[in-house]
Amino acid sequence: METSNYFELDVLNEEHQNFRNELATINKDGSRKWVYAQESQGRFTKARSVVAYSLLTFLVVTPFIRVNGNPLVLLNVIERKFIILGVVFWPQDFYLVVLSLLTFILGIGVFTSLLGRIWCGWTCPQTIFLEFVFRKVEFLIEGNARQQIALDKAPMSATKFARKALKHSIFIVLAWMICNLFLSYIIGTDELFAIITSPPSQHISGLTAMVVFSGLFYGVFARFREQACVVACPYGRFMSALVDPDTIAVTYDFKRGEPRHKPTKADKTGANTEPRGDCIDCGQCVMVCPTGIDIRNGIQLECVNCTACIDACDTVMTKIKKPKGLIRYASANAIKHGAVNPFNTRVKGYISVLSVMLIVLTTLFLRRPEMEAIVMRQPGTLFQKVGGDSIANFYTLQLINKTFTQKNVEMRVLEPQGASLTPLGDYSRVAVQNVQHGRFFVAIPKTALHGAYNTVRFGVFVDGKLVKENTTTFIAPEK
Ligand code: SF4
Ligand code: SF4
Structure with a gap:
């Protein structure tokens, strides 16, 4: 039997090993399996909400902040004019912009080696917009996951039509706002307001771009959703090359959880003498997962480290009076051997390269001619x-x-x-x-x-x- 990358999951039977042969979001006939993720609640969800709404506020406010008359941030790739923290980078400084981007990407690489896809779960705009904006609207209009399934299965009626129409109308408005927000980083707020307020005939190309990108954002957040993280995002692909058994990520403690079991009467009376893990196979961790996977199968490419399963499992553990943390932030080695060594040789190597790049970047920036x-x-x-x-x-x-x-x-x-x-x-x-x-x-x-x-x-x-x-x-x- 094939084993997981970092877990020797011989505790898993053939049924549980199926995850290797199929995508969680694709049916056997190749059609899309829609993920009806349950709304998660708990300490990590609260912390992520604070981070997400702070970042959203920052994202919305930044284009309007001026430093010495310049925007705080402008990334005009069309005219190759970049403004970062109010400092203008001209085409002659393009090498600094490229080097900054490379350093930023390397920084994410270092974080990934240490803490897995922490970027995806906590700070990626795709996750923030989907989980903290679009899905919130969906919960508000269509109810929880169970109610959403029932609504989708029900025949078309006036109520269903009204709910769907309202939801998608709000989605379209949100997509249009996101498109405008990103455009304000590219062309600046002044140019953007000029496009919005002038007659359409004067800005045909600008308006066409707005319509196309709004449609794209609507498609991503209304339909494509987790597929962006699972099949489209190149960072997700890189991740498997960056993580190792010492990487701290959202992880299921299989030593403590297995053998999983559904509670029986014999458990209650104490008549059961078979070995029992702490996992009661309730499936809550799967139901809250926005990518539809089962974290108990080990680290998987589809896991965006959103921590929803940690909160769900902690709630279950509290109810059954077991310690929290059956699913938690931990490395595979910490689970298997109790060993914690996130700063292994590979990570030290990455940090060294990142430090060199930061020194070079700072030197070049300071030596930039006035x-x-x-x-x-x-x-x-x-x-x-x-x-x-x-x-x-x-x-x-x-x-x-x-x-x-x-x-x-x-x-x-x-x-x-x-x-x-x-x-x-x-x-x-x-x-x-x-x-x-x-x-x-x-x-x-x-x-x-x-x-x-x-x-x-x-x-x-x-x-x-x-x-x-x-x-x-x-x-x-x-x-
Ligand atoms: S939520 Fe916890 S107890 Fe329930 S299935 Fe998942 S790991 Fe097991
Ligand atoms: S497995 Fe857990 S952390 Fe990973 S995406 Fe699913 S819910 Fe989020």
Whole structure:
């Protein structure tokens, strides 16, 4: 008999081993088995509610918070403009954004190695929206899991139609709100309000995106649900590579629970002499599971560590006067051997790599230049003769101020000697966290030129101090 990854579950009979051959949410004929999860209650559910509603509040409020006129967070992937904690990251800083994302992903990897899919159960937006928003609405309108099953089985009636219509109407509104919320992180609240309040003809593409993404969110939360975690989420797939027997996750204590048994009269009278585990096979842990699995089969890919089964089982244990924690946060090794060593060599390795990445990221961030200057020869121009002894080239300039103070900027030619720079328009003041465009021309005496292609070196002076140098080409007639 095949054994579980981390549990030698020889205590499980053939019937219990079936979970390896079928998905909990797929019927034998391949059709979807709808999960009617019971509403969970208990200390972990309460703690998760606090975390979930705090995160939801943060998610909703953040796009409206301004720091020095900039949003607290803006992730404009379309224009490659990112603002994190009010600091603008320009396309030139894209490597920092990529590195930050990689560090964040690695951080989740480290947490997964230590604490399993804790991200999924406690902080993932999919879980939070599904369990703490959409399912709450469902419970409110259609009742508990039992009532939902009865409603779905009942023939269509005015009451059933009204309930379903009300539920899906609210779902559509919620999906539209979530879509707007995510869009406000991408295009910003000002642009979003412009799309919402202007005539639709002015924002056809924006509105189309809103409709498509709202439909997508509605589909995910109304129908696709746990399948997103079970079959679509790449993180769930990675998880099996990251966890090991020392990973602390939601785990069934099979040593204490098996052999499971349904209580009989003989148990009550004390006539039963067969060995009995603490699990009374009541199925409560399965009934509350949003992915429809049985945690007693061991760590499974489908488990999002939502802790609902811990709360359900604790309630049962309290009723039958047994200690809580038959299902609890524990590692497989802790259950099997009583050994707890979450910081094993592998985790230490991950933490070392994460530390290195954090140091590199912090260093790069601190060394990020305050002022960026991009100088390019003006497209479509060659050179001009100036007076009888000089040649001029035209240049375009882009100045990016990454600081929180306005900068007075002056461009000077550092090389070759004798060159002069004439600004075309005023580009000398660059506003806070902003970009300034400008043009200028440079005239160089013919005696300082060496042929058709020459090099010219510019200095960017901020408040009289050289902060950056820039080198580009200068074109002149052949000698
Ligand atoms: S809730 Fe607890 S007692 Fe009931 S089946 Fe699950 S593990 Fe066993
Ligand atoms: S097995 Fe328990 S922790 Fe895992 S998803 Fe199901 S209810 Fe949540």
